[in-house]
Amino acid sequence: MAPNENTTDDTKLILRERQDNEGWYKLSFDNGYIGQYPYVWLKDNCRCSACYQPSAWQRTSHIADLDPEIIPQSDDITDGGAGFRIIWPGGHRSDFLAEWLNRQRFSETEKDFVDGQKLAIWGAEMDTAVEKFDFNKIVTSDTELYNWLCILGSKGMAMVQGAPLKVGAVGQLAKRVAYLRTTVYGDTFQVFSKLDASSVAFTPKSLGLHIDQLFYEYIPGIQMLHCIEQAGEGGENQFVDGVNIAEQLKRDYPEEYQILRSTQIDFRDAGDDHLRYHLKSRRPMIQYDRHGNFMCINYSDHCRSTELSLPVDQVKKLYKAIKVFNSVMYRPENVFTHRMEPGEIMTFSNGRVMHGRSAFKLTSGSGSRHLEGGYFDWDEAKSTLRVLRENLFGDKRL
Ligand code: OGA
Numbered sequence: 001m002a003p004n005e006n007t008t009d010d011t012k013l014i015l016r017e018r019q020d021n022e023g024w025y026k027l028s029f030d031n032g033y034i035g036q037y038p039y040v041w042l043k044d045n046c047r048c049s050a051c052y053q054p055s056a057w058q059r060t061s062h063i064a065d066l067d068p069e070i071i072p073q074s075d076d077i078t079d080g081g082a083g084f085r086i087i088w089p090g091g092h093r094s095d096f097l098a099e100w101l102n103r104q105r106f107s108e109t110e111k112d113f114v115d116g117q118k119l120a121i122w123g124a125e126m127d128t129a130v131e132k133f134d135f136n137k138i139v140t141s142d143t144e145l146y147n148w149l150c151i152l153g154s155k156g157m158a159m160v161q162g163a164p165l166k167v168g169a170v171g172q173l174a175k176r177v178a179y180l181r182t183t184v185y186g187d188t189f190q191v192f193s194k195l196d197a198s199s200v201a202f203t204p205k206s207l208g209l210h211i212d213q214l215f216y217e218y219i220p221g222i223q224m225l226h227c228i229e230q231a232g233e234g235g236e237n238q239f240v241d242g243v244n245i246a247e248q249l250k251r252d253y254p255e256e257y258q259i260l261r262s263t264q265i266d267f268r269d270a271g272d273d274h275l276r277y278h279l280k281s282r283r284p285m286i287q288y289d290r291h292g293n294f295m296c297i298n299y300s301d302h303c304r305s306t307e308l309s310l311p312v313d314q315v316k317k318l319y320k321a322i323k324v325f326n327s328v329m330y331r332p333e334n335v336f337t338h339r340m341e342p343g344e345i346m347t348f349s350n351g352r353v354m355h356g357r358s359a360f361k362l363t364s365g366s367g368s369r370h371l372e373g374g375y376f377d378w379d380e381a382k383s384t385l386r387v388l389r390e391n392l393f394g395d396k397r398l
């Protein structure tokens, strides 16, 4: 379907001022907004059929034909302020909608609603505060789907209840968003005690708090763990908000925090599951983006490699820093513990929320503990959020 970037917004342009020395227009709108619009940018974003393919939402003009020094020949406010027309040297005409121009704002840090969502930090109180969603409602209602994805964006964690007690539910959820992120463990993975387990997750042993699949360069964005059958004894899960841990480390252990931000750690996974594999990556344990915003935590004891790409005299210091990270992570006020009931799906942002489980036992009369896990990625989750926002609330595209 062709996206429609024209809306019924009736913002009007009331004043245009050429500022040739700067190479831009100063445009004033009837809503009070005044902005600068570089000539080269206007030419590059000409909406005429020769320069732009509206059904694809993509530019058809080429940068090779664009003159960064271009200066308009003439201009006009059209349709009583609803439009702005520029005639370029040579006669090419660009018509812009005022309300579209009003939405194009130049700022290095401005993000749309989805990318700019605030992270709500949490700890052990999630025990009662965790947001709950109904499986069938997510499957049938776009509003529920939207609310669930919003919470995954802000808190990074939500519980889905009422899923059928059989394999396939995580695939159904992923399908509502886009599709599953396949890994070497398959489209989805079955967590139960297996002989010759390809992961320690597939044993009855305890699993320390960790992020999944850190041996990938590009790790899965969102994890779903669906409890189909619970163990007779044990097998409860722990969840910890990585944003919370990064902040506590920075405050309480600045030296160790710096070591974990700056030291590259090797992760590795080799074996035979869906196929034979040997994956490797190298990343610091705490990562921020170039604006200093939290990006991810890269913590997994069981997938840390034997390789260590650092000078040998720094090894002991690194281990001490990792141990400090671990002790902060396990502070009781940080850990949300939950024993999943069959039919529950814990969904959480992999890369932000660390998860673990205690050892379990299969008692007489009980079946085997069985979880189905699966992933989908943030790119598609954010894309779906934008589309839903447009459908549900008439949110405008840039
Ligand atoms: C995993 C995992 C948790 C559990 O499979 O990576 O963390 O509860 N499983 O078994």
Ligand code: ZN
Pocket: 201, 210, 211, 212, 355
């Ligand atoms: Zn895991």
